[in-house]
Every structure is written in structure tokens, then in C-alpha cells.
Amino acid sequence: MALPILNIRLDLYAKFHASSRSQHQLHLRRLAGLPRIVGTARFFISGFMIKEMANTEDLKKSRYGRVSNKRKFNEELDLSLGESYNTINLILNKKSNGKSSPTVLNNSNNGKRNGFSIGDMVWAKTGKYPLWPGIVIVDPVTNKFTKNNNMVPMLHIYYCNDAHRRNWIKIKQIIKFSSKNEILAGNQKLAAQISRSKLKFKWNQAVEEAECLAAMNKDQRISSFFADNISDANSTLADKAGPSTEQTTPNQQPTETNYNGDRLLDGTNHEEKMLIENDSKKEDLKNHPRYLIPELCRQLYSKGLVTGTGGGISIKYNDQIFIAPSGVQKERIQPDELFVQNLDGEDIIVPPSEKNLSKSQCTPIFMCSYHERNAGAVIHVHSSKVVKLCLLNPENEVKITGLEMIKGIFNEQTKKFYDNDEELIIPIIENSKYEKDLVDTFKMALTKYPSTSAVLVRNHGMYVWGSDWILAKTQLECYEALFKDTIFKKLNKV
Numbered sequence: 073m074a075l076p077i078l079n080i081r082l083d084l085y086a087k088f089h090a091s092s093r094s095q096h097q098l099h100l101r102r103l104a105g106l107p108r109i110v111g112t113a114r115f116f117i118s119g120f121m122i123k124e125m126a127n128t129e130d131l132k133k134s135r136y137g138r139v140s141n142k143r144k145f146n147e148e149l150d151l152s153l154g155e156s157y158n159t160i161n162l163i164l165n166k167k168s169n170g171k172s173s174p175t176v177l178n179n180s181n182n183g184k185r186n187g188f189s190i191g192d193m194v195w196a197k198t199g200k201y202p203l204w205p206g207i208v209i210v211d212p213v214t215n216k217f218t219k220n221n222n223m224v225p226m227l228h229i230y231y232c233n234d235a236h237r238r239n240w241i242k243i244k245q246i247i248k249f250s251s252k253n254e255i256l257a258g259n260q261k262l263a264a265q266i267s268r269s270k271l272k273f274k275w276n277q278a279v280e281e282a283e284c285l286a287a288m289n290k291d292q293r294i295s296s297f298f299a300d301n302i303s304d305a306n307s308t309l310a311d312k313a314g315p316s317t318e319q320t321t322p323n324q325q326p327t328e329t330n331y332n333g334d335r336l337l338d339g340t341n342h343e344e345k346m347l348i349e350n351d352s353k354k355e356d357l358k359n360h361p362r363y364l365i366p367e368l369c370r371q372l373y374s375k376g377l378v379t380g381t382g383g384g385i386s387i388k389y390n391d392q393i394f395i396a397p398s399g400v401q402k403e404r405i406q407p408d409e410l411f412v413q414n415l416d417g418e419d420i421i422v423p424p425s426e427k428n429l430s431k432s433q434c435t436p437i438f439m440c441s442y443h444e445r446n447a448g449a450v451i452h453v454h455s456s457k458v459v460k461l462c463l464l465n466p467e468n469e470v471k472i473t474g475l476e477m478i479k480g481i482f483n484e485q486t487k488k489f490y491d492n493d494e495e496l497i498i499p500i501i502e503n504s505k506y507e508k509d510l511v512d513t514f515k516m517a518l519t520k521y522p523s524t525s526a527v528l529v530r531n532h533g534m535y536v537w538g539s540d541w542i543l544a545k546t547q548l549e550c551y552e553a554l555f556k557d558t559i560f561k562k563l564n565k566v
């Protein structure tokens with residue numbers, strides 16, 4: 073089984089890349105050759121998966137209320153809360169409520185639709201499946217928990233004991249959750265359907281899970297639900313499909329008949345299909361800044377670029393600016409420790425108050441990059457290569473020629489990547505006591521060097537940005553390689 077799974081994953085990954093049309097990715101393939109780039113990113117993604125798989129063991133041991141893997145617990149919880157901000161109008165108190173969850177700062181209405189709101193336990197009826205328990209949670213793709221489909225109100229439901237599956241359901245097919253005894257007592261048809269259903273065992277487990285979840289408050293419920301379902305997603309691939317298999321992907325809704333045969337039209341069998349769906353959902357989640365920032369910080373730390381609490385990252389996501397906390401070990405950042413603000417600098421979500429965190433001191437520079445350069449992500453690193461290069465280069469700019477990696481740098485003025493025979497000029501600004509005091513000279517450098525995608529700060533490090541986090545990261549890698557070779561050239565006068 074290991075090989076087919078691996079192939080499906082690599083295939084998914086290849087599809088992900090093939091569908092990417094962004095200019096810089098095409099360019100990078102040209103620059104470095106597809107295998108190398110794919111290899112690097114594959115390493116990144118497979119590393120993530122290996123970690124997830126390793127975590128699964130811990131999670132499996134602990135169903136309900138017994139979350140043994142705190143990191144995964146928090147990641148899942150925080151993502152749902154973070155993403156919910158845009159549209160759900162969730163009221164959460166600005167003050168600490170004593171729970172470890174990020175605080176959504178929003179004072180709009182009560183976020184109910186036909187009496188349902190995020191975190192509500194429900195019974196949902198879909199297709200031929202028996203009434204199935206689930207939770208109302210936002211769709212991670214659209215950030216909404218409710219929508220209209222041809223004027224018909226729908227809710228987005230995640231199902232219990234169904235491998236983290238979800239779909240949109242008409243509200244008229246949903247009722248408030250009640251216990252197993254109550255629902256069966258009032259519904260003889262359901263009792264009969266369950267007794268002869270192949271899904272009987274799975275349904276009973278789902279109900280058991282739902283009853284445990286129903287006893288929790290909404291925050292605990294959502295986090296516990298995701299913690300358990302991650303383990304399910306990895307451990308029950310051979311299970312029969314549950315209720316969500318009719319329309320597991322919001323935009324593309326497979327019909328029931330897709331799942332009736334052993335082998336589907338695209339050549340995959342039922343188990344493979346389930347695996348692909350699970351993986352593609354994880355793909356959505358992995359590209360969320362709540363996952364990306366901690367993950368990228370760990371990678372940068374391992375390269376010595378954000379050590380001793382220095383450096384940081386910010387990513388823009390649907391006009392929300394995610395920012396790492398200040399003065400913490402950057403390789404240990406948890407998803408709930410991120411700050412989220414809008415482009416005007418107003419806080420949207422802040423970490424739990426008991427964590428006593430403050431926003432990165434680099435925030436003014438991050439914001440400057442968003443406003444002045446329409447960046448999608450900004451990375452600040454304390455690069456020893458930058459420090460050395462600035463020592464060897466007292467001018468207020470560094471010029472680099474004749475190196476292949478120049479092709480990985482995007483010229484912000486021409487909107488094209490450099491060619492390797494072009495001269496790359498990167499501005500250097502002087503360091504200051506506080507990061508915020510760099511803003512004026514940083515801005516001046518942006519004006520003076522409209523082509524640049526990085527600013528070096530003497531004796532300190534650099535800021536590098538890109539239209540998205542991938543370009544910010546790959547340019548950082550190219551700059552680091554260029555600086556290493558330029559230092560060598562300067563030292564050896566070649």
C-alpha cells in the first residue's frame with residue numbers, strides 16, 4: 073500500500089504545480105530545472121506529511137478530551153477560528169476568556185443562520201445516508217459557514233467519524249443535535265435504516281463521538297473534533313465512506329454514482345479517491361498562514377536565519393496580514409500565537425492573552441512592503457552572510473553580476489525576472505536602535521531602487537518580499553546563495 077499512496081501524493085503534488093501559472097514559478101523552473109525545484113518543494117511537503125504521520129500515532133492513542141498532541145490540537149482549532157473572521161460575524165470577547173484560543177476581534181452581529189451558528193452540533197441528512205451527526209464549521213476554501221445555493225440556504229458541515237469530511241447541506245436537511253436515544257425514539261424509520269445499514273458500526277461510532285462533542289463548549293468541541301479527525305483521516309482509509317462522499321469538495325460535487333463502483337472513471341478506486349480527497353483538504357490547510365508561518369520559521373531557524381529570536385515573517389491572506397510574535401524563539405511559534413491585522417493596521421485576531429505576546433517589531437517594515445510594493449509576504453532574516461557582505465561593502469548598495477542565481481530574483485520595476493547577464497543592485501540601509509526607526513530609510517530605499525525585492529540592513533540582516541510566500545522564500549534562497557558567492561569573490565578579489 074505504501075507505494076500507491078506515495079504515488080498518489082506525488083501525483084497530487086505534480087498537479088498542484090502543473091496548475092500553477094504564476095510567472096515566478098514558471099521562471100524558477102526555467103532557472104533551476106524542474107526536477108530541482110520540484111525536489112525542493114517536494115521535500116518541504118513530504119517533510120510536513122512525515123510529521124503529520126508521526127503525529128498520528130499520538131493522536132490515535134487519544135480519542136476525546138485526551139488530546140496528546142498539543143501542537144496539532146492548536147493548529148486545527150486556530151485555523152478554524154482564524155479563517156472564520158471574514159464572514160461569520162462571530163462574537164468573541166476581546167478580553168481573555170480563560171481558554172487557549174486566538175481572540176477574534178469583531179463586534180458585528182451574532183452570526184446565526186436559521187438559528188445555527190459555528191460550532192453547533194447537528195444531524196444532517198444527505199443522499200442515501202442515514203441522518204448523520206456533524207458540526208457547523210466554516211468551509212476552509214470560502215471562509216463561510218453559510219451560503220445560498222440558488223436562493224436555498226445552506227450550511228457547511230463537518231461530519232463525525234468520517235475522516236475529516238465536510239460538505240454544504242441545505243438547511244432544511246439539518247436539525248439540531250439531540251442524543252442517540254432521543255433521535256431514535258422519535259424516528260423509527262431511522263432506527264430501521266441503521267439496523268440494516270452497512271454503515272451501522274461507523275454510524276454508532278459517529279454518534280458516540282457526537283455525544284462526547286456535544287458535552288463540550290464550542291471551542292473545545294471544534295479543537296477536539298479536528299484532533300480526532302486527523303487521526304481518523306490517516307487510520308480509517310479502508311472504512312466505508314460516510315455521508316459526505318456525495319459532495320466532498322465544495323466546488324466540484326461528485327455524484328453518488330461516482331462512489332458506487334469499485335473503480336471510478338479516472339482510474340482510481342474508492343480508497344484512493346478518499347485518500348486524494350483527504351490530502352487535497354490538507355493541502356488547503358497547509359497553505360494557510362497559520363500553518364505556513366510556524367513551518368517556515370522552523371525551516372529558516374534550521375538554516376540559522378532566525379536564531380536567537382531574531383527575524384520573522386508576515387504573510388498576507390485575503391487582505392488579512394498574519395504576523396509572527398515578537399521576541400520569541402521563532403522555531404517554536406504555535407499557530408495560535410500569530411497576530412492578524414488588516415491593511416490599516418487594525419487588529420483582527422490576537423493570540424490568547426495569557427500567552428502575553430506582542431506583535432513583531434518588524435511590523436512597520438512588513439506593512440511598508442505591503443503598502444509600497446503590494447507584497448504578498450515579507451521575510452526578515454538575521455543573515456550572517458548579509459552582515460559579512462555589508463562589512464566588505466561599505467557603500468549603500470551592493471552590486472552583483474555574473475551569477476546564475478540572479479535569474480531567481482524578480483525585478484519589481486520591469487515585472488520580469490532578471491537574466492543572468494544583468495547587474496543586480498540591492499540597497500543597504502544603516503541599522504537603528506529599534507526596528508520601527510528603519511521605516512523612513514527603508515521607504516527611501518524602495519523609492520530609490522524601484523527594481524529591488526530586498527533591502528539589506530547593515531550589521532543586522534535583510535528584508536525580502538514577494539508577491540506570495542513562495543516567491544519571498546525562493547528569492548531569499550537566491551539572495552543567500554548570491555551573497556555567499558559575492559563574499560567569496562570579494563575576499564578573493566575575483
Ligand SMILES: CSC[C@@H](O)[C@@H](O)C(=O)COP(=O)(O)O
Nearest residue numbers: 380382383384398399432433434
Ligand atoms: C535578537 S533581537 C532582534 C530584534 O531586535 C529584531 O531585529 C528582530 O529581528 C526580531 O524582532 P521581533 O520583534 O522578535 O519579530
Ligand SMILES: [Zn+2]
Nearest residue numbers: 382383454533
Ligand atoms: Zn531583525
